[in-house]
Amino acid sequence: MTKSKPTIQVCATEHKASIAREARRVTSYDVAIVAGVSQSAVSRCFKPGASVSKSTHARVMKAAALLDYIPNAAARSLITRRSNMVAVLITNKSNLYYPELLAELSEQLSALGKRVLLFPLAREADVDRVLNDVWQFQVDGAIVAARLSDEHVAEFERRGMPLVLFNRTLRNQSVNTVTCDHLEAGRTLVSRLAAAGHRRFGIIGGTTDTTVAGERRRGACERLAELGLPPPVIVPGEYDYDSGASGLKALIEKMGGVPDVILCGSDVMAIGCLDCARHELGIDVPGQLSVAGFDAVEPSNWLSYNLTTLRQPMPKMAAAAANLLCAVIDSRETLVERRLFSAQFIEGATARLHPKPPAAATTAASVTGTRTPVAIM
Amino acid sequence: MTKSKPTIQVCATEHKASIAREARRVTSYDVAIVAGVSQSAVSRCFKPGASVSKSTHARVMKAAALLDYIPNAAARSLITRRSNMVAVLITNKSNLYYPELLAELSEQLSALGKRVLLFPLAREADVDRVLNDVWQFQVDGAIVAARLSDEHVAEFERRGMPLVLFNRTLRNQSVNTVTCDHLEAGRTLVSRLAAAGHRRFGIIGGTTDTTVAGERRRGACERLAELGLPPPVIVPGEYDYDSGASGLKALIEKMGGVPDVILCGSDVMAIGCLDCARHELGIDVPGQLSVAGFDAVEPSNWLSYNLTTLRQPMPKMAAAAANLLCAVIDSRETLVERRLFSAQFIEGATARLHPKPPAAATTAASVTGTRTPVAIM
DNA sequence: TTGTAGGCGTTATCAT
């Protein structure tokens, strides 16, 4: 501090006042004036790994703090072509697992220096309207947990916008995806349940064949066929609570009685199915009927339910999606990768997982007695 | 089309190819060249309400479509000082009502032309780290559903950043807020329950005195005092499922027996409390114990629970927050407003809402018999 | 290590 630079070292507070008077924002140029350096020096101080002398850095930082200066991300992104924002498109229907996914994604992305610009979709049809905004806002890439048409994917490609699909797949394989292995999940579920002696399988799935639910179903059907069991009866659902109840009733009607086991496309549907069975129809679960869900959302673990279900490793999947997207963003090449995670089976207590002891045959018979016999199945 | 402008009407596809060759983005200037107009004309075409002739507009739009041109929001925001982005800070602990709030906010804001930049907070202490990003990204304003210190609020003010607190209040009154009337909610709850003959009130609240929970509690206490009933016994909780169970046990111990009614700070806590009472402790709800929640999240409505609770008018509150914020953004003045909404009482079936008939006195006595008598209360 | 100068893509102002 003995010798000060000969440049105009204006008093910070005074300069700040003049900025306020002119009603403009604090810029790197202002900091430069106060610190007595050039504007580019200030810029370099805020770029990690740039070459600045220690003393300059100190002076600049002090001036910046005095002026409450913060770099303007919009201006930066204009020249760097990097906004450090990532679009996240997500369907509201993913409801209960939505907060967990969003929180995980956001955390993982922010660890990578990216922020989430949110595009929730009330209906899958909103994609078109929303994509326009995605292009406008100059995000660095997008993570999409919603249904995308081939045309949409093509547009991402055309615009060179990095894209990662989350728990969605497309026949057009050239897309980055992070998914749970739903095919395997379907197989696992059937294997476990068939081993316990279940024969008549019902499935409550998605209305439109959301590909992941489709995969799960395919896995279940495959495995049933392998085991020489009759194909499952399938009814549609909307992934919500009410669909569980209506699905159950639909299955009972379609199958002419209560099936041995119902596989639901989501926990919420399973819970709806469960509540309807227990409280409305007086069906004993798992005594008369086994119910399995999918997602292992928090309520599935509540004492009233203790659902048999499959847990997707959400934190790992979110991290994978974030990392994959950032990898694509950083490398200009069009690397395409598909990361697959195994779901973890949660035993719970809504499905009978062991063969019935022979002694229980009488009760079972009394139950079956209430059913209308069916020809095929 | 008989007479075309004498300007350089370059073939769109050719021009597009040259853009791709140079690996640069499509700009309004490119559109201008193809359309044979000036760059400013293009700009005007994308500004609603600007003065452009119909023919020019058509030519420009056609060229834009041909080139896949979309205005660059970053560049625009640089000059307009409007990013059309709104920061939403939200604590993960708001868990179950988080998706609903987020979806509503996002929808309402997008109707106002704003997009949500998401800042989820794993812990309330993360605010500091996160605020730095908020300043950087040049958002137009912020909606905060998290705990903010007076200093934080002051910084918003200092930076001229519009702010709306959601379901949070501060002693420092000069902040825009949208909240539910938690004081009234607390009073309502007590009124209804006291009318049914409940006397011994327990409360499972928040750990740190989140102001809204505090308000609710204050309302409850006020009303109890007015009615000449003993003050409630209060234990802390974390707003999660487990807190409901531990809170219940803590209350039983602290009160030397099962209280008449427990008011919980959230539905999830109430559900935890309920499950613990029914499945673990064998307490009949609402026979022996009444339980009330708060939020009316989806699971509270499930058949297994059918919770007595209070619903916050989330869509209206979200709309109010969005509108208020945008009003502040648009008017440069520092208008401060506090919008208060009434919660709606949901009867449900986990609280006894009518006086016990005298005949039931015997069963009631047998229940009370299991309790350790308490001196005061 | 530091400063100079040009450009990122748009909007706004001012003539015409």
Added chain:
DNA sequence: ATGATAACGCCTACAA
């Protein structure tokens, strides 16, 4: 109604 020109705030060669 249209076009030239100057911002907006920053980054980045390039030269010193």
